Amino acid sequence: MKIIVLVKQVPEVADVKVNPETGTLIRDGVPSILNPFDELAVEEAIRLKEKYEGEVTVITMGPPQAVDVLYKAMAMGTDKAIHMTDRIFAGADTWVTALTLAEQIKKMEYDIVICGKQAIDGDTAQVGPEIAEILRIPQICYVRKLEIDDNGKHVIAHRENDEGYEVIRAKMPVLLTATKGLNEPRLPNIMGIMKAKKKPLEVVTAATLGVEEDRLGLKGSPTTVRKVFPPPKKAGGIIVEADDPKEVAKKLVEFLLQKGAF
Amino acid sequence: MGLIFDRDKCTGCMLCPKSCNFGAIEKDDDKVKFDLDKCVLCGSCEEVCPADAIFIERQIIDKEAIAQYKDVWIVCEPHDGRLRSFSYELVTKGRELADKLGEKVVALLIGHEVEGLAESLIHQGADKVLVVDDKILAEYTTDAYTIAVVSLITPRKPAIVLYGATSNGRDLAPRVAARLQLGLTADCTGLDIDDERQLVQTRPAFGGNIMAEILCPYTRPQMATVRPNVFKPTERDTSRTGEIEKVEIKISPVQIRTRVMEKVSEITEGMISVEEADIVVCSGRGIKEPANLELPRELAKLLDAAVGGSRPIVDLGWLPPTQQVGQSGRTVSPKLYFALGISGAIQHCAGMGTSEIIVAINKDPDAPIFGIADYGIVGDIFAILPEIIAEIKRVQAER
Ligand SMILES: Cc1cc2nc3c(=O)[nH]c(=O)nc-3n(C[C@H](O)[C@H](O)[C@H](O)COP(=O)(O)OP(=O)(O)OC[C@H]3O[C@@H](n4cnc5c(N)ncnc54)[C@H](O)[C@@H]3O)c2cc1C
Numbered sequence: 001m002k003i004i005v006l007v008k009q010v011p012e013v014a015d016v017k018v019n020p021e022t023g024t025l026i027r028d029g030v031p032s033i034l035n036p037f038d039e040l041a042v043e044e045a046i047r048l049k050e051k052y053e054g055e056v057t058v059i060t061m062g063p064p065q066a067v068d069v070l071y072k073a074m075a076m077g078t079d080k081a082i083h084m085t086d087r088i089f090a091g092a093d094t095w096v097t098a099l100t101l102a103e104q105i106k107k108m109e110y111d112i113v114i115c116g117k118q119a120i121d122g123d124t125a126q127v128g129p130e131i132a133e134i135l136r137i138p139q140i141c142y143v144r145k146l147e148i149d150d151n152g153k154h155v156i157a158h159r160e161n162d163e164g165y166e167v168i169r170a171k172m173p174v175l176l177t178a179t180k181g182l183n184e185p186r187l188p189n190i191m192g193i194m195k196a197k198k199k200p201l202e203v204v205t206a207a208t209l210g211v212e213e214d215r216l217g218l219k220g221s222p223t224t225v226r227k228v229f230p231p232p233k234k235a236g237g238i239i240v241e242a243d244d245p246k247e248v249a250k251k252l253v254e255f256l257l258q259k260g261a262f
Numbered sequence: 263m264g265l266i267f268d269r270d271k272c273t274g275c276m277l278c279p280k281s282c283n284f285g286a287i288e289k290d291d292d293k294v295k296f297d298l299d300k301c302v303l304c305g306s307c308e309e310v311c312p313a314d315a316i317f318i319e320r321q322i323i324d325k326e327a328i329a330q331y332k333d334v335w336i337v338c339e340p341h342d343g344r345l346r347s348f349s350y351e352l353v354t355k356g357r358e359l360a361d362k363l364g365e366k367v368v369a370l371l372i373g374h375e376v377e378g379l380a381e382s383l384i385h386q387g388a389d390k391v392l393v394v395d396d397k398i399l400a401e402y403t404t405d406a407y408t409i410a411v412v413s414l415i416t417p418r419k420p421a422i423v424l425y426g427a428t429s430n431g432r433d434l435a436p437r438v439a440a441r442l443q444l445g446l447t448a449d450c451t452g453l454d455i456d457d458e459r460q461l462v463q464t465r466p467a468f469g470g471n472i473m474a475e476i477l478c479p480y481t482r483p484q485m486a487t488v489r490p491n492v493f494k495p496t497e498r499d500t501s502r503t504g505e506i507e508k509v510e511i512k513i514s515p516v517q518i519r520t521r522v523m524e525k526v527s528e529i530t531e532g533m534i535s536v537e538e539a540d541i542v543v544c545s546g547r548g549i550k551e552p553a554n555l556e557l558p559r560e561l562a563k564l565l566d567a568a569v570g571g572s573r574p575i576v577d578l579g580w581l582p583p584t585q586q587v588g589q590s591g592r593t594v595s596p597k598l599y600f601a602l603g604i605s606g607a608i609q610h611c612a613g614m615g616t617s618e619i620i621v622a623i624n625k626d627p628d629a630p631i632f633g634i635a636d637y638g639i640v641g642d643i644f645a646i647l648p649e650i651i652a653e654i655k656r657v658q659a660e661r
Contacts, residue, residue, distance in 0.1 A: 013469040014608045025472060037590075094436070095445055120589060121468055123612070124448035126436040129404070133440035136309065138519035139404055141433045144583075156523070161429040162341075162535060164528035164584055170520040180573075180590040181583065222445030227475040231466065231615070239632055242623075242641025249649035252621065253657055255637055261598040261619050262541060262565050262654075 001054035001148075003045045004105055006115035006131070007038040007073055009066040013120045018230055034069040037116025040178040043185040044146060045114055046077040052148060055079050057108065061089055061100055067201070074196035075188030081201045088206040091218025094122075098130030099220070103211050104204055105135060111172040112155065117142050117179040125177070132175035140168050144181040264319055265301055269293055271315035278307035278316065283413045283511050304416045305441055306409055310517055331421040331482035333368050334360040337411060337434070338383065339426055340373040347538050348426035348490035350386045355453060355493040356424060357387035362455040368392060368420065372410050374400035377508070384504035386495060391506045398513050401525075402430045405518045408437045413511045415442065420483045422461050424453075427487040427593070428537070435487050445478040447486040449593065451616050460484070469589065469612040490537050491595040492616060528582035536585055539568035541598040544587050544614070546572040548603015548624065548643055552580040557647045558602055564654050570594070572604050588613035602643050606631025623647065 009032050017026045034042075045056045058073040060066050061084040070081035082104065089100055105113060113135070118125035125141070132139035144165060145158035155174055158165045160181075188196070206216055214220060238255070242248045256262060272293045279287040279294060286300035287307060308316045334356040338349035349369070356367045366389040371380055373395065380391040394410050411434065415423065423438075425431040427449040439446035452464030452473075461484040463476045478484040529535060536542050543562040549555060555569070562569045569585060576586040587594055589609040599617035604610060606622070606629055614620070615634055622635035623643050632638040639646055 011468075013471070016468050016471055018471050025468060093445060094448075095439065095443070098440060120609075122448075123467065123469075123589070125432050126439070126446055126448055129433060129436035130440040133408075133437050139433070139437070140520060142429060160583065161525075162537065162584070164526045164582070166522050166526070167524040168520050169523055222443075222481045223447060223476050223478050225474050226462070226477050228467075228472050229475075231470060231473050237620075237632070237634075237636045237638055239627075239635070239638040239640065241627075242639050242646050245641065245645045245649040246653075248639055248641070248646060249653045252637060252639065252650060253653045256598065256619070256621075257657065259619055 001048060001052045001112070002108075002110045003048060003054060003056045004108065004110045004113045005038070005041050005045045005056060005058045005073065005078060006101060006113065006127075007042065007058055007060050007069050008035045008116075008119045009033070009060065009062050009069045010035045010119050010121045032065065032068065034072050035116050035119045037118060037120070037178055037180075038069075039116070039185040040180070040182045041114040041116050041176075042073045042076055042078060043183045044178060045112070046186075047183065048112070048146075048148070049077075052152075054111075057082060059084065059101060059104060061085070061092075061097060063090075070201060071193075071196050072188060074199045075192040076186055077192065080199055082204055083201060084204045084209070086205040088213055088217050091221065092216065093221035093223040094124050094126040095130060095222055096216060096220045098127050098134060100209070100211070100216060101127070102131045102134035103209055105131065113137075113173070113175040115175075115177055117177045128175060128177040135173075135175070137173045137175055138170045139175045139177070140170060141177045142179040143176045144179055146176065146182065265296060265298060265303060266317040266319060267296055268315045268317070271313045273313045273315075275312060277310045277312065277514075277516065280514055281306040281310045281512065281517060284417070304412050306413065306517070309409075310514075328482050331419045333366045333420045333422075334363070335368045335370060335415075335420040335423045335483070336388070337370045337372070337423065337425045337431070338379075339428060339430060340371065340376045340379060345379050345382070346426060346428060346490070347495070348428065348488065349383070350495040350498075351490065351493040352424050352426065352488055353383055353386040353388050354495045355488070356422075359422065359453060359455055359461070363421070363459060365421065366390060370394070370411070370414060372399055372407060377506070380506045382498065384506070385498040385500050385502050387502070389504050391504065393506060393508045394511050395508065396511070396513065398515065398518070401522050403518050403520055403522065404433055404437055405520065406513050407434050408441060409513050409517060410511050411438050412441050414509065415483060423483045423485045425485070425487045427489045431487050435485060439485055444481050444483065444485055447476045447478070450486045450488045451492050451595070453486070453488065461486070466612070466615070469608040470615045471608075489593055489595055489616065528584045530582065533585070534562075534566075534568035536568040536570045536587060536592050536594050539566075539594075540596055541565045541567035541600075542570045542587070542594055542596045542614070542617075543567045543600045543602070544570035544572065544604060545575055545602045546604030546610075547574045549575065550603075552578075554644070555580060557643070557651070558600070561600070561647065561651050561654070564651065564658065565598075567598075572610055601631050601635070602647065604631055605629050606634065
């Protein structure tokens, strides 16, 4: 089985602070991590390989330092990596990100393409399905549980939906996006970290990808960010100590009634 | 831009004429031929062709072409014989946007046996409802719904298409966007029209730490998924009239590459979905034991609210995953949100920070949840919550 895993390096969003004066993000000193949902995808790919044999290739598009997440994925157990890095790729929105990754995937053989349901910095959940469309393969998003059918040709996946989940069967090749519950990702061990350094790592640029520059990066992106600003501040909330629970409860209910909350 | 047909590759399987909703493909000897005057480049044939003999070149539209795109479309979501509430919220918001543009609101009603719901959308403010009713659409599948939406958009050229940011909406919208090579903005919490008649899409990023305004200047339609419960629907006007148009779209089973084998609902009897509820009572690790969830359940029952949980509570199996609020769970935006024994980690806040009124009860005065609470109570849930329940009962009895 040939599996492609797509990963992204993201800032540890929990550590991101906002400069109160400028409203801009303070990213200095914020660690970069492998997107947690992508970690689920990496783990699942490795488990499939362990069970059905084959090869797992991990791909990221990102600046030079994003190579770290490729080494992490290889330390966990993926076989090789592709780093798509070029200044021309910078500023890509979801559509161009999907296009860039898909153009690379088109050159490869695969049964399954798997990625996280969303990246924790942008939270869009769009790149996976957009890639599936460009590759013209089916997609199953928000997968919590994955099995391969006995015939070895179909996947059977539990797809989370608003009420619970649905069990979906699709023929490979297929694109899957991983969500919480799919597995518990392993921690890379020392052996894995050592081995990762020797695994093949290919670098792909706009030139080697063979896509015209004006279809890539910011230039190719149909969406543009006009403005970034801090979320509207709530008019300072009321904070009370609950010395007298009865009294506090009364005050709260009064407040809620006044706001017409129920 | 156009359709490229490789006649040598064509095997004459005749799948493509069946898939064409515009009658643009016909048999030609042992192969097919295309009527490019009828073709709208929707890509259904490209999709079904097993021989890769059809290729559609798509290109970015120029500014002049943009002016041809008109109206605000809402992709509504029927579910269990009703419409998901975001459908009405977006028709209301769409009305406001369309009025600014001097254009129409068109609601898309796709499914099976859904026509009866059309009138309520007109009453809500739609000028027109496009109904696509087919057995093959009874259940959501990415492929069938993508074909339906793309087949509607391509010839009719809307300026704006809005989807609900539900599990299905967020599965469908990117697929449609990629097929039409369009931009797409995810999970918007604000929408407006600027001086240049562009849709300004506002959404949170970085776990809600910042907001971004996103435009789609070069392509049409402008598309976005919109967070449920952010916009409030207006009162419906039952005297409003509008047009209901039934559209037939051919979708054959071979075009649907996923099969739904089973559907499992985890929303247990009497439990309300956190996304659609006006009030959410959410408990965190501070609730300590599953048996203690009786308290928030009682409060929820009084207020007709949904019972939610932070991630640890759901991971422990005390509530089903559908009730988890936050980045790896549901994004909610109710009128009133109770955070009971929840510390307020960024991943939690990312899923509830846009709630209208946030009430937090926490023992720890330094808990981050107090930073976003409208009404914070520093104290023990088990001492305070029973009093709140008693007070609400008293008030309700007086009504
Ligand atoms: C990728 C990723 C995704 C995540 N997604 C989510 C998500 O979707 N949703 C989510 O919720 N979390 C998510 N998390 C986890 C998140 O970081 C926090 O760990 C989690 O939200 C904490 O839950 P909690 O507030 O219930 O528990 P805690 O942080 O343990 O807080 C419990 C609180 O209860 C208070 N307390 C205890 N006893 C009492 C009492 N008797 N009365 C009053 N107060 C009391 C304590 O003071 C404390 O503040 C995610 C994390 C990661 C890394």
